[in-house]
Amino acid sequence: MTRLHNPVIRGFAPDPSMVRVGDWYYLATSSFEWFPTIPLHRSRDLAHWEYAGHVEGAVPGGSLAGVPDSGGVWAPSLSWDGERFWVTYSIVRSVGTPYFDVDTYISTSPILGFARTGAPPSEADGKWTAPRRIASHGFDPALFHEEDRLWLLNLQNDHRPGGRRFAGIVMTELDRETLSPVGGTHLLLQHERLVEGPKLVRRDGWYYLVLAEGGTGFEHGVLVARSRELTGPYELDDRPLLTSRDDPSLPLQKAGHGELVQTPDGDWVLSHLAARPVATPNGPRCTLGRETAIQAVTWDAEGWPRMRHGGPYPTIELDVPTPSDRSTPPNRSAADARLTADARPTADARSTPADRPATDARATPPDRSAADTRLTADARPTADARSTPADRPATDARATPPDRSSADTRSTAPDALTPTDRPTLTARSTPPDQPTPTDRPTPTDPPTPPAPPSSRPATPDDPLGWPWSSLRGAPDPSWADAAARGGRIRLRGRHGPESRWAHSLLAQRITEHRAEAQVTVEARPRTFTQAAGLVLWYNTEAYLALDLTWAEPEEEEQRGQQWRGAGRTVLSLVEREEFGTRQAAVVDVDAEGPLTLGATVDGSEARFWYVHGGARTPVGPPLDFSRLSDDYGSKLRFTGAMAGIHVVDLVDAAFTADFTGFRLTCGGA
Numbered sequence: 001m002t003r004l005h006n007p008v009i010r011g012f013a014p015d016p017s018m019v020r021v022g023d024w025y026y027l028a029t030s031s032f033e034w035f036p037t038i039p040l041h042r043s044r045d046l047a048h049w050e051y052a053g054h055v056e057g058a059v060p061g062g063s064l065a066g067v068p069d070s071g072g073v074w075a076p077s078l079s080w081d082g083e084r085f086w087v088t089y090s091i092v093r094s095v096g097t098p099y100f101d102v103d104t105y106i107s108t109s110p111i112l113g114f115a116r117t118g119a120p121p122s123e124a125d126g127k128w129t130a131p132r133r134i135a136s137h138g139f140d141p142a143l144f145h146e147e148d149r150l151w152l153l154n155l156q157n158d159h160r161p162g163g164r165r166f167a168g169i170v171m172t173e174l175d176r177e178t179l180s181p182v183g184g185t186h187l188l189l190q191h192e193r194l195v196e197g198p199k200l201v202r203r204d205g206w207y208y209l210v211l212a213e214g215g216t217g218f219e220h221g222v223l224v225a226r227s228r229e230l231t232g233p234y235e236l237d238d239r240p241l242l243t244s245r246d247d248p249s250l251p252l253q254k255a256g257h258g259e260l261v262q263t264p265d266g267d268w269v270l271s272h273l274a275a276r277p278v279a280t281p282n283g284p285r286c287t288l289g290r291e292t293a294i295q296a297v298t299w300d301a302e303g304w305p306r307m308r309h310g311g312p313y314p315t316i317e318l319d320v321p322t323p324s325d326r327s328t329p330p331n332r333s334a335a336d337a338r339l340t341a342d343a344r345p346t347a348d349a350r351s352t353p354a355d356r357p358a359t360d361a362r363a364t365p366p367d368r369s370a371a372d373t374r375l376t377a378d379a380r381p382t383a384d385a386r387s388t389p390a391d392r393p394a395t396d397a398r399a400t401p402p403d404r405s406s407a408d409t410r411s412t413a414p415d416a417l418t419p420t421d422r423p424t425l426t427a428r429s430t431p432p433d434q435p436t437p438t439d440r441p442t443p444t445d446p447p448t449p450p451a452p453p454s455s456r457p458a459t460p461d462d463p464l465g466w467p468w469s470s471l472r473g474a475p476d477p478s479w480a481d482a483a484a485r486g487g488r489i490r491l492r493g494r495h496g497p498e499s500r501w502a503h504s505l506l507a508q509r510i511t512e513h514r515a516e517a518q519v520t521v522e523a524r525p526r527t528f529t530q531a532a533g534l535v536l537w538y539n540t541e542a543y544l545a546l547d548l549t550w551a552e553p554e555e556e557e558q559r560g561q562q563w564r565g566a567g568r569t570v571l572s573l574v575e576r577e578e579f580g581t582r583q584a585a586v587v588d589v590d591a592e593g594p595l596t597l598g599a600t601v602d603g604s605e606a607r608f609w610y611v612h613g614g615a616r617t618p619v620g621p622p623l624d625f626s627r628l629s630d631d632y633g634s635k636l637r638f639t640g641a642m643a644g645i646h647v648v649d650l651v652d653a654a655f656t657a658d659f660t661g662f663r664l665t666c667g668g669a
Contacts, residue, residue, distance in 0.1 A: 289640020507644025
């Protein structure tokens with residue numbers, strides 16, 4: 001057996017969609033306004049995942065310029081029909097409005113991923129077809145394949161005044177070649193609680209509809225419905241398959257948006273999103289974004305899926321079968337294996353072996369990590385301190401009411417926004433006189449397991465590739481150049497950091513609550529409209545930036561008369577949050593040579609520094625890193641914190657800076 005530690009894909013990796021083909025599992029996640037679009041990962045044992053490329057060309061025209069924060073590519077769904085991979089997804093161009101302005105697309109690929117094993121790739125290896133727009137009832141589409149027929153599932157959005165923002169789950173048959181609708185649209189289910197993210201699986205003559213329930217915040221969950229007929233009617237289970245909504249002490253919060261997948265041995269697992277909150281005086285905040293986790297599933301006597309360890313709560317650790325020697329060799333790509341007929345999953349999994357017992361002591365083994373299996377003393381949420389945070393407006397509705405999604409909370413009339421209290425974090429998860437329930441993971445204090453690498457160097461032939469990401473468009477040589485520069489990355493400045501069109505930024509995901517980023521920058525700013533530096537980033541209204549820039553002589557007012565030739569080179573530390581920008585510090589520096597900048601993140605706090613005289617010199621006070629999270633502010637937020645480099649030139653768009661030695665280290669004491 002192999003020990004799996006959740007989250008299996010750490011940092012910003014929400015809305016996972018997983019499929020098995022032969023002995024390989026493939027998983028797609030949302031990318032929102034970031035490129036590369038729709039990151040893909042693969043695994044043979046469910047515990048260890050590697051980056052496997054992305055859906056290139058997912059955005060028609062290659063640009064998301066102008067798309068709002070947390071818009072862009074939402075909730076891709078990955079599937080396999082025995083011959084090719086399919087992905088369907090929505091591009092959302094309006095956030096926080098009644099319309100969403102959604103375009104839903106389908107793309108296919110005969111081979112998923114990219115060849116990096118040394119084996120000669122086929123001409124089609126890793127290529128995705130140009131996306132084709134299909135019926136766009138709402139976001140969170142999914143495909144169901146059965147007997148050479150193709151069905152599109154979708155959320156239905158009713159934008160009209162008084163309409164339900166999440167008006168049910170609908171299904172439409174599509175022609176497999178033209179992707180045009182065949183026949184009418186079927187309403188599968190409506191529910192008083194918000195349901196979205198539909199996925200379908202067939203087992204033992206039942207169609208199981210797996211739904212995301214309760215929005216994407218702390219009320220999130222997975223609910224299942226089933227029917228003997230594909231088009232319904234569907235009956236709902238009387239309990240959630242998965243949720244953490246009613247236990248704020250659990251280390252994995254926001255558990256939801258799941259998909260059931262059968263293993264080669266006939267067992268079942270559930271991929272889902274979750275988040276690890278950090279304690280703040282204003283309640284829990286999930287700075288790492290929503291991450292990808294996996295749970296083991298069994299089936300009860302009535303034929304409903306249940307967590308193998310019992311209860312609806314997500315567990316940090318579980319045992320999964322180690323792949324047998326008969327599996328595809330680890331150095332051989334699934335692309336090269338060519339997926340023989342006996343490795344293709346069928347649409348009907350009715351040949352499932354006998355299910356495992358519902359009780360499974362392996363859910364929380366005694367050697368779990370203290371860092372992962374429970375929240376530390378300063379990072380556990382409780383349900384008894386539910387006041388509105390002091391730094392939020394009283395009308396903040398980010399805590400999703402039970403019957404409404406976080407996406408719905410700001411899409412209705414202001415008088416319909418009902419703030420719902422959200423838990424805060426304290427040192428106690430269970431009162432000392434109350435035994436730990438048997439249907440949830442038992443907290444223990446074992447050694448911390450080794451964390452997956454926080455980042456991998458980009459390959460020499462693609463130095464700006466993964467784990468680098470960029471905003472609203474792929475890196476372009478016109479503004480990001482790493483070719484023939486001996487390991488240097490040169491960025492040309494364009495718009496400022498609040499631009500939704502042309503911000504020259506490269507960033508990597510922060511994957512643990514303790515992290516450190518550093519980089520050496522060489523630049524000669526001559527005006528306050530030029531800047532280059534290190535940034536901790538969430539979105540255009542939430543970032544912390546330490547920039548090399550120009551300022552007036554110290555004794556002069558801030559008047560912008562840089563053309564007189566006077567002035568000084570400074571490090572400027574800027575904090576941006578929803579309600580404005582403030583300069584936290586200004587430090588004179590010698591910019592005649594390279595300058596090393598750094599940022600250290602510890603939970604909810606970030607400290608910036610630079611290297612002077614061989615030693616780290618602090619810049620400004622500690623800053624509130626927790627504002628770089630889904631849970632701060634009054635607007636919808638769906639991504640996660642990143643660390644990166646950026647350059648600005650507001651006047652000439654010609655100023656450049658060279659960066660070397662970027663390093664992001666996540667985890668550790």
